Amino acid sequence: MQAxxxxxxxxxxxxxxxxxxLNFKGxxxxxxxxxxxxxxxxxxxxxxxxxxxxxxxxxxxxSDQVITQSLAIIEYLEEKYPQPSLLPEELDARAQVRAxxxxxxxxxxxxxxxxxLQYLDKTLSVxxxxxxxxxxxxxxxxxxxxxRQLKKIDSPNYCFGNRVSLADLCLIPQVYNAKRFTCDMNSxxxxxxxxxxxxxxxxxxxxxxxxxxxxxxxx
Amino acid sequence: MQAxxxxxxxxxxxxxxxxxxLNFKGxxxxxxxxxxxxxxxxxxxxxxxxxxxxxxxxxxxxSDQVITQSLAIIEYLEEKYPQPSLLPEELDARAQVRAxxxxxxxxxxxxxxxxxLQYLDKTLSVxxxxxxxxxxxxxxxxxxxxxRQLKKIDSPNYCFGNRVSLADLCLIPQVYNAKRFTCDMNSxxxxxxxxxxxxxxxxxxxxxxxxxxxxxxxx
Numbered sequence: 001m002q003a004x005x006x007x008x009x010x011x012x013x014x015x016x017x018x019x020x021x022l023n024f025k026g027x028x029x030x031x032x033x034x035x036x037x038x039x040x041x042x043x044x045x046x047x048x049x050x051x052x053x054x055x056x057x058x059x060x061x062x063s064d065q066v067i068t069q070s071l072a073i074i075e076y077l078e079e080k081y082p083q084p085s086l087l088p089e090e091l092d093a094r095a096q097v098r099a100x101x102x103x104x105x106x107x108x109x110x111x112x113x114x115x116x117l118q119y120l121d122k123t124l125s126v127x128x129x130x131x132x133x134x135x136x137x138x139x140x141x142x143x144x145x146x147x148r149q150l151k152k153i154d155s156p157n158y159c160f161g162n163r164v165s166l167a168d169l170c171l172i173p174q175v176y177n178a179k180r181f182t183c184d185m186n187s188x189x190x191x192x193x194x195x196x197x198x199x200x201x202x203x204x205x206x207x208x209x210x211x212x213x214x215x216x217x218x219x
Numbered sequence: 220m221q222a223x224x225x226x227x228x229x230x231x232x233x234x235x236x237x238x239x240x241l242n243f244k245g246x247x248x249x250x251x252x253x254x255x256x257x258x259x260x261x262x263x264x265x266x267x268x269x270x271x272x273x274x275x276x277x278x279x280x281x282s283d284q285v286i287t288q289s290l291a292i293i294e295y296l297e298e299k300y301p302q303p304s305l306l307p308e309e310l311d312a313r314a315q316v317r318a319x320x321x322x323x324x325x326x327x328x329x330x331x332x333x334x335x336l337q338y339l340d341k342t343l344s345v346x347x348x349x350x351x352x353x354x355x356x357x358x359x360x361x362x363x364x365x366x367r368q369l370k371k372i373d374s375p376n377y378c379f380g381n382r383v384s385l386a387d388l389c390l391i392p393q394v395y396n397a398k399r400f401t402c403d404m405n406s407x408x409x410x411x412x413x414x415x416x417x418x419x420x421x422x423x424x425x426x427x428x429x430x431x432x433x434x435x436x437x438x
Contacts, residue, residue, distance in 0.1 A: 053367035053371055055364065065314075067311075069318040072315075072318035072320075072321055075313070075314070076310060079310050091299055092284045092295075094295070095292070096286075098290065099287045099288040099291035102290055105325055106288070106324055106325055107273070107275070107329060110325050111335065115360075123352075123356075124345060124349060130343060133342075148268075148272035151272075152272055
């Protein structure tokens, strides 16, 4: 097996997804910590730009090959190390799982990440209360729709079927984030059940922000 | 072959991606038009919610199975109808193509779509000039990074390698949108070259907004 290096930040939801995937597949990896707040954002350094021209977290180096974008990294891991799998075998089912994952990573997360909140704050002078409303609006919108999708699929413990999939890997960090931003989670019984179920499993627990060596926040 | 039905809106970038994919693979499909501005947004109807619980465009019905989320739809088409392919064969290359696609669909498009602009306008009372700055900011940020990625990959005519891939399917609608919002495109020679190259091909041209039967804007 080749050496894997993950460029990560403890609070990044996208890095959290990849950490779960690596744990789930039992792949050992080295962490390199890129702090998004220190030094004006260490991901903006010339050194990191050589690794990832998009200057975002995470990146995964597999020997001399660097993969960026959390979902591209997870699909790569799935193709290179297919067992245990994160996607079902049947084509329709694979599409359902990918659609659930994308509804988190395209329609909720991009609106609430650090660079967007910084733009609202610094460029548009949106006050703290309206920033919080912004965050909660996209979480409510996204989770309400996600809960409807889960109801249609009607799996008991996970997003799809009776085991962990790519969809859970994307959902759990988003729920974690929503809790951090004190979003009201009472309207999402299915999401809450999946969160509880997953957060009892070591692959998820040891991937969580407060378990990372670079975590500098007291939770 | 089974009957394919695409729920589409002429101006939706996400629907544009899927239209290109269907054309590229030579798949005939029926269009059902969901107007995002008429009737307060036809995607919000109870009828459409039965099709897509997330109430977003596009959705693809393949017989009785409905797939949502543009990238999940395209990956589904790629798996079900592998030729002509939209992803390279080699694992590293597939990851590079997916990462390029995701850098558009996660890091640019979600910030500039209609529902976000409506929130800026109606809830945050951001004026027209600052809305335009918002749009252009994320395009500049995203395309600058994309241009750096293209430089690193260094393919002459397409995003990756010497033929159309998933990355081009995501880039072209975003460029189309950027032009519509009069973004200055002078700093992106590689993106412009790919756009020109692709927009000479019928698969792209007939997928473009003004070629759709529901286009009600004079371009």
